[in-house]
Amino acid sequence: MxxxxxxxxxxxxxxxxxxxxxxxxxxxxxxxxxxxxxxxxxxxxxxxxxxxxxxxxxxxxxxxxxxxxxxxxxxxxxxxxxxxxxxxxxxxxxxxxxxxxxxxxxxxxxxxxxxxxxxxxxxxxxxxxxxxxxxxxxxxxxxxxxxxxxxxxxxxxxxxxxxxxxxxxxxxxxxxxxxxxxxxxxxxxxxxxxxxxxxxxxxxxxxxxxxxxxxxxxxxxxxxxxxxxxxxxxxxxxxxxxxxxxxxxxxxxxxxxxxxxxxxxxxxxxxxxxxxxxxxxxxxxxxxxxxxxxxxxxxxxxxxxRPIRGSQALVLDAEGRRVTSAGTGELLVSTPFQTGGYLRRDLNSAAFVHLDGRVFYRTGDIVTRTAEGLYFLEGRADWHVKVRGVRTNLQEVENVLAAHPDVAEAVVVPLPDPQAGVRLHAHVARRPDTGLTSLRLRTHAGRHLPRHAIPASVHLTDAPLPRTSTGKPDRNLIKRNRMKEIDA
Amino acid sequence: MSSPDIAAEVRAFVVAEFLAGEDTSDLTGDYDLIDSGVIDSLGLVRLLSHITRAYRIPADDIEFAPDHFRTLDAVVAVIAAHSPAAAV
CATH class of the missing domain: 3.40.50.12780 (ANL, N-terminal domain)
Incomplete structure (x- = not known):
């Protein structure tokens, strides 16, 4: 267009x-x-x-x-x-x-x-x-x-x-x-x-x-x-x-x-x-x-x-070194069709990098390249999942929920869904005596998030979130517990 | 079926299908189910199919517009306007 x-x-x-x-x-x-x-x-x-x-x-x-x-x-x-x-x-x-x-x-x-x-x-x-x-x-x-x-x-x-x-x-x-x-x-x-x-x-x-x-x-x-x-x-x-x-x-x-x-x-x-x-x-x-x-x-x-005609791809390992043969790492691509950069200037230096005289976009996707040069997508380098094909950042959804004044802490986990592929589940600790309800939290989410990013289910609790040994919210446990509940 | 019965049945369906296990004591008839993500487009299809079956309304009679399903009150109004059962 x-x-x-x-x-x-x-x-x-x-x-x-x-x-x-x-x-x-x-x-x-x-x-x-x-x-x-x-x-x-x-x-x-x-x-x-x-x-x-x-x-x-x-x-x-x-x-x-x-x-x-x-x-x-x-x-x-x-x-x-x-x-x-x-x-x-x-x-x-x-x-x-x-x-x-x-x-x-x-x-x-x-x-x-x-x-x-x-x-x-x-x-x-x-x-x-x-x-x-x-x-x-x-x-x-x-x-x-x-x-x-x-x-x-x-x-x-x-x-x-x-x-x-x-x-x-x-x-x-x-x-x-x-x-x-x-x-x-x-x-x-x-x-x-x-x-x-x-x-x-x-x-x-x-x-x-x-x-x-x-x-x-x-x-x-x-x-x-x-x-x-x-x-x-x-x-x-x-x-x-x-x-x-x-x-x-x-x-x-x-x-x-x-x-x-x-x-x-x-x-x-x-x-x-x-x-x-x-x-x-x-x-x-x-x-x-x-x-x-x-x-x-x-x-x-x-x-x-493989890269389409005129495009180039690079794979960088965890240390940022180029993977030159078969291997796994973050995918960078340069296409004849790409944007000249986001309108927001301060995002561009991290997202677009100059290499070999071309501008490459850091996709944030983890890929594996075979010895024959065939690429497989392995997942995301960050917090992204796809909800109905739309890339969705779990951390950003968590931040929106946590911005509600009655929320103490919020975790959002992806659950497998036969129709949508993935749907989001929110596990939210509310502040004491606020009486926050999941419906009020959804209204808040709807104001700040596109529809696909609004969690499909919300579990509100007065108890603190379960933690890992390093003190982070235990997302895997929250996800496992929720899946057990669904299967039950 | 009278209007209060329809309202109770629709509410029970929405709670069971889309809000299972959640505290729904503040789910009022004017709560926006669409903007809050309780019912997404796949959910809309499920709700429509429930209405056509439970109230014997031909699917073609119902305009498939989100505004008709935005709130419990709106859904009840759609059923009341189309349902042969509700008319008696």
Missing amino acids: PSPRLAETVAVHGRHRPHSIALHFNDQAVTYGRLSDLTESLRSQLLQLDLPAGSTVYVPAHKTPQTIALLLALFHEGHIALTPSPDLGSAALGRLAQQARVSHLLTVAGDGVLAATPAPAPEDGAQGFAVPDPGRTRLLLTTSGSTGTPKIVPIEAAGFDAFSDWAVDDFALSPSETALSYAPLNFDLALLDVWTFLQLGACVVLVDQQRATDAAYLAALAARHQVTFVQGVPMLYRLLLENGAAFAAARHVIFTGDSLPAGLLTHVAPAFPNAAFHNVFGCTETNDSFIHHVDPTADGPMPIG
């Missing part, structure tokens, strides 16, 4: 093939002609706002044709769109808007009418944050960040162009493709399954975010539109398989966002009899960096594969 070339190319599709369908959304089919008209109408509505050149605006990432047209209009006009999740709490949104020096909140109604609300003038909230450069970026994504304030990641326009070129070439995509776009529009996954497909002049089936966990809806949608390209977290495939459907039109199936649980592949493969399977690894900061072409008959752990 983040490039002038994209906006111009979509406009050309509008002129040359106005009757081809660009987007399916619920029962609407939006042609390239209609998408262009909508975009042009929004461009003229934008002009009436008299925004200074290269303004940054905030557009809640509702996954609708109208929002997509608004973003195209902004890319045309040379403005920058900050597109956080529509579910983000209002306090976090306010902070993000300050940090990006947003001038307006823009939304577009179902009838294509633009609504603009001026944002409060930036105060101290923007201190320490770079001003996004409209010459390099048109889009600011945010990391899934489990704290109240996600990190703002400018997507380079040239990086997006290089990425879409790679994807079209590597998957041999043509304008006759139909993608099933499952992830929310604010995820980097939309760079492939929405924006690359629109640039190509292909068709995108938008999953209604309200119904993203409705198995029957998803299977019917994929079947009705004969999707040829499917990208999603493992949960998507579990949901698609639930009613035993098969998707013969699919040519490419992409697993991403999380490790595919053991045993799922043997069920997925027969449901996509004509598809090639790929495990793709990436993050918002670098976009996709690894790909593995999956053998559907293979068992055992699925590798993330």
Whole structure:
């Protein structure tokens, strides 16, 4: 989305093939002609706002044709769109808007009418944050960040162009493709399954975010539109398989966002009899960096594969030394698509390092590289887990809970969950005589955390937390006790 | 089934499914179940499927919007508006 070339190319599709369908959304089919008209109408509505050149605006990432047209209009006009999740709490949104020096909140109604609300003038909230450069970026994504304030990641326009070129070439995509776009529009996954497909002049089936966990809806949608390209977290495939459907039109199936649980592949493969399977690894900061072409008959752990064309990977051991042959350590990647750095300047020196004349991003992921150069993901170097494919920092969730005045101490542990993959359990010691309840604590959590990071279960206690011999809260014991309770 | 009965049944379902083992004495009819993460999108599907089964409301009749399931009061109102059982 983040490039002038994209906006111009979509406009050309509008002129040359106005009757081809660009987007399916619920029962609407939006042609390239209609998408262009909508975009042009929004461009003229934008002009009436008299925004200074290269303004940054905030557009809640509702996954609708109208929002997509608004973003195209902004890319045309040379403005920058900050597109956080529509579910983000209002306090976090306010902070993000300050940090990006947003001038307006823009939304577009179902009838294509633009609504603009001026944002409060930036105060101290923007201190320490770079001003996004409209010459390099048109889009600011945010990391899934489990704290109240996600990190703002400018997507380079040239990086997006290089990425879409790679994807079209590597998957041999043509304008006759139909993608099933499952992830929310604010995820980097939309760079492939929405924006690359629109640039190509292909068709995108938008999953209604309200119904993203409705198995029957998803299977019917994929079947009705004969999707040829499917990208999603493992949960998507579990949901698609639930009613035993098969998707013969699919040519490419992409697993991403999380490790595919053991045993799922043997069920997925027969449901996509004509598809090639790929495990793709990436993050918002670098976009996709690894790909593995999956053998559907293979068992055992699925590798993330090898660096994609133009990318480089390094593995550093615990002492920060380069692992040059087979071995395990932290993964650093450098891709042609990566961001120029977070808007928040003081995060960049730790996250991005200069080596061999390239900038590498420290992923925080622990990988093992085999002697053949194949990479396997082992886990996180820090406190991150994936909840429904979204990277979530347990320590940050703990900090939010502990910030409640009635909380003495809080521990958050990940528990295995058959549907979500992982769900969070909070074990919280409250201060004496406060009468804090788990519901009040959830309300507090909901104000400061995105939904996926709110613990699914909360155990409140007046007793101190169990400790290890070194005096730290005993997270393993808390986790074991809770799992025993569930099994009981 | 009368409205108070529906309210009690819905409350019992939500407590058993989403708040098992927790102190729910302050779970009021206007408590926001969505923003507080008690019911997530997977939970929404479970709640919807319970309502359609327990109150014999066709799933297609219920608009699948989080606001209809945001509070216990809202859920009871949705059931009351659609349920053939509640109408008598």
